[in-house]
Amino acid sequence: MSTLTSQSSAPLLTRFVDGVVYATLNRPDKRNALTDDLVVALSAECDRVADDDRVRAFVLRGAGGTFCAGGDFSGFKALMREPAPSVGLDPIARYNRQFGALLEKLAALPMPTIAVVEGAAAGGGCGLAAACDHVIMAADAHFSMPETTLGLPPAQIAPFIVARIGKTRARWLMLTGRRLSAAEALYAGLADETATPGGLNIVLQSELSRVLAAEPVAQRATKRIVADAAKRELPLVLDAAADAFAMALRSGTVTEGLVALAEKRAPSWRIAAPTTPELS
Structure with missing residues (x-):
């Protein structure tokens, strides 16, 4: 059975096929950079599938040949123009923490989760991939966590990168903002397997067949x-x-x-x- 559950103009497209939810970040003209709308939509989808026993697996990917280029800074720029409040939580911190809450939900999904990485997974995109159980990466794709080179800490993604590859390796990659090829990401543990761009679907189907063979x-x-x-x-x-x-x-x-x-x-x-x- 295939059920289309989103419109093509929505920030997130979802499709339910043979027990698998395919969630696609849908801002290809912006390399699927994360906006508030996109974070909210993916968070709501995690809430929905977490309570649906029909869902046997969850696949996350990006439209237009890019997984996710990280955060869209237009929202932060607007907040930066306003002074920090004298009391209470800074709106920038609240905005940032919302993405961390999404990563928590993604990591806690009760069914197996797979990220399919094409093009780039940068910053928050690395966090999304790291929060999944299994990462399939195109051989010509790359990972990067450039936050420190921009004057920022990788605030919300850091715990999920550490959980996936360990504290020592994660710390150095985040301190230096190094860009990793697919082969380097595989060696570091950010990716679990790589495939030629044309072979991604074959590898994904193979992994899903294994997932759907288990109870x-x-x-x-x-x-x-x-x-x-x-x-x-x-x-x-x-x-x-x-x-x-x-x-x-x-x-x-x-x-x-x-x-x-x-x-x-x-x-x-x-x-x-x-x-x-x-x-x-």
């Missing part, structure tokens, strides 16, 4: 366990994991999985060949 409730439980491991004490993590394991055994899905294995057939939840829309 979705078990996948969601796995993401919860991994998230807990980063923020809770080990005994609490293992207690919650044992509960999830027991629930899975009693749910009946394991029986289906074992019977399917014995009968040498696909389990009932598997979508063997997902239909993947052409990349923009």
Whole structure:
């Protein structure tokens, strides 16, 4: 089934096909730079899919051959013309923190998430990719975090870059604002695999076939366990994991999985060949 859920002029296009939500940043004339409208739209989409058990995977990409060129500074420039308030939160900080809230939602989505990076992923675009579970990158694309070269800290993306590639490597890349080729991004851990521009769709479909071969409730439980491991004490993590394991055994899905294995057939939840829309 394919369901188009957005209009072509919207800042974010979404399509639901074979259990997969494809979300496309849709400002190709601005290299998909992040505006308030785009951040709000993607945040709302994360809220929507988080509560939809039909969604088996979430794919994020950009229209027009570019993933995301980072933040659109027009909004910040308008705020910079106003003096900082004498009391209360600076509107610039509030505006910036809104993007961090989006990254939190994206990273917390309960289903597997994949970023498909073409052209450039700069600044906030790096953050969006880092918040996803898996990153597929075109061989001619590049990553960059140029904030410090512009006189800024990479405020909201920093924790997500650290979580993906580790503190030492992340710190140096962000301190220097270095631009990384696809091969360098793969080595650094910002990307998980690369493909020729013409082969991106093939690689994406291959990964989605693997995702859709696994049982979705078990996948969601796995993401919860991994998230807990980063923020809770080990005994609490293992207690919650044992509960999830027991629930899975009693749910009946394991029986289906074992019977399917014995009968040498696909389990009932598997979508063997997902239909993947052409990349923009």
